Amino acid sequence: MERPSSLAAGRLLIALLLLLVLARPVQAQEANETYTVAAGDTLGAIAAQLGVSLDALTLANAIDDPNRIRVGQVLLVPNADGALPVAALAAATTTGRVRAKAGDTLATLATRYELDPALLAELNNAPISRRLFPGQPVNVPENVLPPPSINFGAITAFDASATIMQGRTGRVYVTSSRPLEVIGRWLGQPLVFTALDDDGLRQAALIPVDPLLEPGEYALELGYTTARGVDLLRTWPVTVESGPYEYQDIVISQDKADVLTPDVVVAERERVIGIWSQISPDLWWRDVFQRPISVDYPTTSPFGTRRTYSVADVGNFHAGQDFGAPEGTLILAPAPGIVVLAEPLAVRGNAVMLDHGRGVFSGYWHMSEIKATPGLQVAAGDVLGLVGTTGLSTGAHLHWELRINGVAVDPMQFTEEPPFVTP
Numbered sequence: 001m002e003r004p005s006s007l008a009a010g011r012l013l014i015a016l017l018l019l020l021v022l023a024r025p026v027q028a029q030e031a032n033e034t035y036t037v038a039a040g041d042t043l044g045a046i047a048a049q050l051g052v053s054l055d056a057l058t059l060a061n062a063i064d065d066p067n068r069i070r071v072g073q074v075l076l077v078p079n080a081d082g083a084l085p086v087a088a089l090a091a092a093t094t095t096g097r098v099r100a101k102a103g104d105t106l107a108t109l110a111t112r113y114e115l116d117p118a119l120l121a122e123l124n125n126a127p128i129s130r131r132l133f134p135g136q137p138v139n140v141p142e143n144v145l146p147p148p149s150i151n152f153g154a155i156t157a158f159d160a161s162a163t164i165m166q167g168r169t170g171r172v173y174v175t176s177s178r179p180l181e182v183i184g185r186w187l188g189q190p191l192v193f194t195a196l197d198d199d200g201l202r203q204a205a206l207i208p209v210d211p212l213l214e215p216g217e218y219a220l221e222l223g224y225t226t227a228r229g230v231d232l233l234r235t236w237p238v239t240v241e242s243g244p245y246e247y248q249d250i251v252i253s254q255d256k257a258d259v260l261t262p263d264v265v266v267a268e269r270e271r272v273i274g275i276w277s278q279i280s281p282d283l284w285w286r287d288v289f290q291r292p293i294s295v296d297y298p299t300t301s302p303f304g305t306r307r308t309y310s311v312a313d314v315g316n317f318h319a320g321q322d323f324g325a326p327e328g329t330l331i332l333a334p335a336p337g338i339v340v341l342a343e344p345l346a347v348r349g350n351a352v353m354l355d356h357g358r359g360v361f362s363g364y365w366h367m368s369e370i371k372a373t374p375g376l377q378v379a380a381g382d383v384l385g386l387v388g389t390t391g392l393s394t395g396a397h398l399h400w401e402l403r404i405n406g407v408a409v410d411p412m413q414f415t416e417e418p419p420f421v422t423p
């Protein structure tokens with residue numbers, strides 16, 4: 001979003017003031033910041049009395065016709081330079097509240113609601129750089145609040161992540177007046193909605209962001225098909241922020257590289273994509289992920305690192321989280337799911353994949369031994385296999401991968417957050 005020029009910002013302020021002044025009486029008044037028109041006043045006399053120019057007073061209050069002021073009208077008093085003191089603006093502003101989203105600061109809210117940052121800072125008695133926690137109430141001018149009803153047919157409320165970091169996962173929550181098959185699209189891909197309550201009136205979807213997606217603003221499309229068969233759709237902007245990812249070269253020994261012909265790599269990729277493209281009807285994963293390996297084994301290579309490999313086309317970033325551990329260390333399921341793959345692969349080595357439902361899959365690669373069989377239902381903490389260094393690996397470790405709608409995202413996010421927050 002372009003930052004408005006100071007002239008445009010000034011016009012915005014004036015329009016805001018006009019609304020405020022005309023729409024409702026001003027409660028808070030402080031000396032020299034506002035002036036209430038008395039019987040017999042003229043604008044010229046008021047300007048002279050306050051020591052400001054008639055032009056500045058007219059402009060500051062967006063007055064079209066200086067001969068038409070009314071008794072009781074509250075005028076904002078500009079500074080000597082014609083600008084309005086922020087404290088006066090804040091005092092004259094009737095406020096409502098919005099709630100901060102993850103990653104918000106007062107500055108990001110000022111951008112979202114097209115507010116003067118100084119005014120927003122004043123309204124909240126805090127610096128504009130103040131970081132906010134998700135859900136924290138923030139004072140904003142009442143007239144920037146969305147109307148109570150979003151006037152979106154059967155969708156009565158929604159809430160989507162305003163910003164998502166590369167490689168992380170956002171959410172969108174939708175409330176409807178009747179059960180709906182909600183349509184969501186993100187980067188041309190359909191979102192997968194899950195009901196959060198028994199009556200199906202509250203649904204949510206995960207919004208996975210590829211770690212290599214260019215930072216910027218993208219449209220989240222949301223809606224449903226009406227009873228008449230018409231798609232009712234709207235879009236909202238979601239900002240993708242760059243992640244803290246580093247660069248790394250991976251050198252693979254010649255004996256391992258020799259088996260990784262392009263045919264083998266492509267066939268394996270098609271095999272795993274074929275699995276993680278499925279969408280099971282239920283989401284079994286509801287709680288924060290347990291770690292898939294003991295805390296004794298810290299991360300040795302984080303998710304998202306940009307990589308170049310010394311062998312054929314096996315990807316250009318690290319699609320999972322690595323934990324270095326001795327061969328034979330237990331690998332555990334982080335959440336309930338169904339084993340959908342348990343077999344040796346050329347690149348991924350001895351591999352296990354879990355389906356957690358609704359297009360969410362987790363993968364465990366390079367095992368020395370597989371301890372699960374396809375079709376097995378697992379609970380969090382169940383053993384899936386043992387750490388090894390099979391496949392394209394340079395030492396014993398667990399590679400843990402999370403795929404949401406086929407997109408590799410940071411699994412560690414969900415060791416701290418559940419997939420969805422339920423009220």
Ligand SMILES: [Zn+2]
Nearest residue numbers: 320321322399
């Ligand atoms: Zn890895």
